[in-house]
Structures are given as structure tokens and as C-alpha cells.
Amino acid sequence: MSQKDRSNNIPPLTKKGMKTRKKLIDTAEEIFGTKGFFNTSIVDITQKAGVAQGTYYLYFSSKEEIFQEILKELVNDYFNKLQREMAGVSNPKEELAVKYRFYFCWVKKRPNLNRLINQTMLVNKELYRWFLEATVSHHYEGLHEGIESGEFRDLDVNTMAHCITGIYAFIGWRWGYLEDKQAPDDVVKDVLTFVFGGLEQREGKNNNSAFVSPEIPKSQIQLPVTNDTVKQPLTPKGIKTHKNLLEAAEETYASKGYFNTSIVEITQKAGVAQGTFYVHFSSKQEIFEELIKKLSRDFATELYKETVKADNIKEELVIRIRFLFRWMKIHRNLFSLVEQAILVNEDLYRRFYENAISSYEKVLKAGMKTGEFKHLDTETMAYSLIGLTGLVGSRWIYLEDKEVPDYILDDVFKLIFHGLEQINERG
Incomplete structure (x- = not known):
């Protein structure tokens, strides 16, 4: 039954x-x-709901349509409830605080939210774009008002909205999903201290001066050659075959998704016999897991080579974030692959982000020790940095297939360092 045929029935x-x-x-x-x-059928839905399969088609024409409706219902539920919370809010700063506190409460009651959004990238890229725009754009008005009133610095509103959304999404995932708890008050306090520090004007300061940061010459970023040890033959031919299989899997998983990909498709793309696959990997899941681990190892190796060049903590953080965006552009599939991991192997998904969090925490602790950064909870700040850079990267690299523009990067760094740095009261 087509969408047009059903339009008069639902x-x-x-x-x-x-x-x-x-x-x-x-x-x-x-x-x-x-x-x-991709692992769910319409029969699964109707059986669990206790309705006839034919009844399903009175309401939805396909599995894709009900997925879209779920996202729309989530967005509508969020905004309808948020609107009630916003009654009586009188200024942009208070508005932002209410939004953060409300989201952390709301997401606790939506345990499937993170998994659903992760899948949206593969189910329907345009639906993901719509969802992102819907959640980001509701910050525009408050940010504009804050800038016009002089309360907030004149930073790119779209960029700041992505940063704000990325922060509360990732902090919400940390507590609402991983811990099944509402974010504690001290976490919310540190998040707001960071965000307001990044947005607010400072008296006696040139708040909008250009951010000067070290460049990383593109020629320095090389795709590393690694000798994987998992079931890998030690002959040059075996190493090449192993590499070809991983590259074929990366491309296929990113375009079709893990559950829609077969081993036959991977071997055909790699140009090897199906039997050869099992010399290197025991299953589709093993090659997926090895791919995520390899990308993570490669990133850490190359990042270390860049950050050792830094002369100070601030410079190291700049290099780290610039390199992240360059790496994401080179490995554009990484974003989609990591988000699929939550359904393939949740422990692997958690470890991926735990490693990233740990890496950021070391830099943040060093900055706090030297007095360059405020004494805020390092885990909370690490999740905030990953959240904001992840969403900015998703917007430009994943959706637009472009490098993050310099003017966007400049404002991202202004937000981060104004948010983290100690304020010298003597100016």
C-alpha cells in the first residue's frame, strides 16, 4: 500500500x-x-505490540516510515515539554541553563534515544540531517538575543548551537544511558561554568579577537602502516590481503551498515576468495571489531606524533582538535562505524570512548595543575570536548563532506578556551 493510498486512512x-x-x-x-x-522485522513489531500485521499497514507503509515517526515523536515530545519548562524564563543565560537541566532529566526517561540516533545515519541520512537541524536550531534565538544584549560574545551562532547541543547530548549519554541516572548537580554546574565561560563577555578584554593557533601541515598527516597480529600471516602477501579486507569492510559497513553487509560482499570488494576471509577473521563481527580497534590504534599513534610537538598545554589541545578534524576527513567512515558499534559490541563502543576520554583528561589535568585551566571535573570536561567536536565534525565532515572551515574552528577554540581558562581578574 503506497503512502498516497494510505493518506486518507491515517x-x-x-x-x-x-x-x-x-x-x-x-x-x-x-x-x-x-x-x-536492520535486525528488526515488521512481524517483530506487530507480535510484540499484539496487533495483526495487516493492521500495521493502516498506520505505516514500511519499517522506514515508523522509524521516521519515532524520531518525530521524540522531537515533538522534547519541545512540547521544554516549552512548559521555559515559561517565565527572562534572559538568554537562564534559558540555556533551563535547557541543559531539562535535557538531562528528559534523556534519563528515553533509554533508547542514543541507539536510535546512532542508527539514523544509516537508515536515512536526510532524516539525521533533519533531526540535527531540529535540535540545534532551537538555540539560535537565545544566542542571538544574548549577543544583541551584549551578554554573549559575537561568535557564530550556528557553530555555538552545535557545540551546546553536542555537549548536552554527550553528557546526557554518559549519565542517562551508561549510568541510567540523571546527571548529578555538580556535573551540571561544571558544564554550565564551562559553557557560560565560553559564551560570556569579559570586562576589559578583547572578547572577539582572532584566535591564533598552530597549523598542522597536511603533509605531516600520514596514514600509518600497521602490522596487525590477529590471525595475520606474516608474509607480505598475507599482510596486503589482511589490509585489503579491512579496507573493503570499512567501506561496505559504512555504506550499507553492519547488519546489511555479508562476508561475500566484503570478499568481493577486496578481490579475494571467501575461504581466504576465514584465514584472517572468524566472522563478520570479528573483522568489524578489528576495524574499530585498528582505527583507534592508528589515530592514537598519529595523534601522539603531533602532540609531542606542542610547547604548552593550550597548544597541545589545539593540535589535538585540529588533528581530530583532519583525521575524520581522511577517515570519513569512522563516525558511522563507531556509532554502529553500540549495536554490534557495546563493550567495544564504550572502550572506544573511554580511551578518548582518558586521553583528554590527561591534558585537562595538566592544564589545571599549571593553573592555566579552571578546576572543573576533568571527566565532565572531557565528555564536553568530545561532544562538541563530535557534533561539529558530524555537521561538516559527515553531512557536508567538507573540512571544518577556519572561521568555525576559530570560534570553537574561543568557546573552549574562554570556558576552560582561569580568569585573570587584574586583566
Whole structure:
């Protein structure tokens, strides 16, 4: 039944019909969150919801359509409830604080949110774009008001909205998903201290002067050659085959998704026999896991080569973030692959981010020890940095397939360092 054919039939305006539709959406949200979109059938949804399969098609034409409706329902639920919380809010700073506190409370009640958003990139890229725009754009008005009133510095509003959204999304994931708790008050306090420090004007300071940061010549970023040890034959031919299989898997998983990819497709793309695959990997999952581990190792190796050149903590953080964006552009598939890992191997997904968090914490602790940075919770600040850089990278590199523009980077660094740095009261 086509969308056009159904347009006069849905949504049913009876209470029973609306109840059935909501039950299907709630059931699909739960199953997509646990099994994944590609691993779920319409039969799975109807059986768990306790409705006939034919009834499903009175409401939705496909699995894709109900997935879209879930995202729309999530967005509508968030904004409807947020609007009530915003009643009586009188200024941009208070508005932002209310939004952060509300989100951390709301996301705790949406345990499947992170998994659903992660899958959106593969289910429908344009749906992901819509979701991102919807969640980012609601910060525009408050930021504009803050800039016009002189309360906030004149930074690019779109960039700041992405940073703000990335921070609360990642902190929300840290507590709402990983811990099944609402973010503690001290975490919220440190997040707001960081964000307001980044946005607010400082008396007696040139708040919008150009940010000068060290460049990383592109010629210095080399794709590392690593000798993987997992089931890898030590002959030159075996090493080349292993590498070809990993590259074929990276491209196929990124374009089709893990659950839609077969070993045959990987071997065909790599130009090797199917039997050869099993000389190197025991399963589709093993090559996926090895791919994530290899990308993580390669990134850490190359990042270390760059950061040892830094003369101070601030410079190291600049190099780290610039390198991250360059690496993401080279390995554009990385973003999609890592987000799929939450459904393939959640422990691997957690370890990937735990390693990144640990790496950032070392830099932050060093900056606090020297007195360059405020004494804020380092884990919270690490999650904030990963969240904001991740969403800015997603916007430009994943959705637009472009490098992050310099003017965007400059404002990102202004936000970060104004947010982290100690304020010298004597100016």
C-alpha cells in the first residue's frame, strides 16, 4: 500500500486507533533500541505490540516510515515539554541553563534515544540531517538575543548551537544511558561554568579577537602502516590481503551498515576468495571489531606524533582538535562505524570512548595543575570536548563532506578556551 493510498486512512481519529498507533510506535522504539533497525522485522513489531500485521499497514507503509515517526515523536515530545519548562524564563543565560537541566532529566526517561540516533545515519541520512537541524536550531534565538544584549560574545551562532547541543547530548549519554541516572548537580554546574565561560563577555578584554593557533601541515598527516597480529600471516602477501579486507569492510559497513553487509560482499570488494576471509577473521563481527580497534590504534599513534610537538598545554589541545578534524576527513567512515558499534559490541563502543576520554583528561589535568585551566571535573570536561567536536565534525565532515572551515574552528577554540581558562581578574 503506497503512502498516497494510505493518506486518507491515517491517522484514525478514533481513540482506539490512536491508541493502536501509539502502541506500535512505542513498541518499535523499544525493539529498534535493543535489536537495531536492520535486525528488526515488521512481524517483530506487530507480535510484540499484539496487533495483526495487516493492521500495521493502516498506520505505516514500511519499517522506514515508523522509524521516521519515532524520531518525530521524540522531537515533538522534547519541545512540547521544554516549552512548559521555559515559561517565565527572562534572559538568554537562564534559558540555556533551563535547557541543559531539562535535557538531562528528559534523556534519563528515553533509554533508547542514543541507539536510535546512532542508527539514523544509516537508515536515512536526510532524516539525521533533519533531526540535527531540529535540535540545534532551537538555540539560535537565545544566542542571538544574548549577543544583541551584549551578554554573549559575537561568535557564530550556528557553530555555538552545535557545540551546546553536542555537549548536552554527550553528557546526557554518559549519565542517562551508561549510568541510567540523571546527571548529578555538580556535573551540571561544571558544564554550565564551562559553557557560560565560553559564551560570556569579559570586562576589559578583547572578547572577539582572532584566535591564533598552530597549523598542522597536511603533509605531516600520514596514514600509518600497521602490522596487525590477529590471525595475520606474516608474509607480505598475507599482510596486503589482511589490509585489503579491512579496507573493503570499512567501506561496505559504512555504506550499507553492519547488519546489511555479508562476508561475500566484503570478499568481493577486496578481490579475494571467501575461504581466504576465514584465514584472517572468524566472522563478520570479528573483522568489524578489528576495524574499530585498528582505527583507534592508528589515530592514537598519529595523534601522539603531533602532540609531542606542542610547547604548552593550550597548544597541545589545539593540535589535538585540529588533528581530530583532519583525521575524520581522511577517515570519513569512522563516525558511522563507531556509532554502529553500540549495536554490534557495546563493550567495544564504550572502550572506544573511554580511551578518548582518558586521553583528554590527561591534558585537562595538566592544564589545571599549571593553573592555566579552571578546576572543573576533568571527566565532565572531557565528555564536553568530545561532544562538541563530535557534533561539529558530524555537521561538516559527515553531512557536508567538507573540512571544518577556519572561521568555525576559530570560534570553537574561543568557546573552549574562554570556558576552560582561569580568569585573570587584574586583566
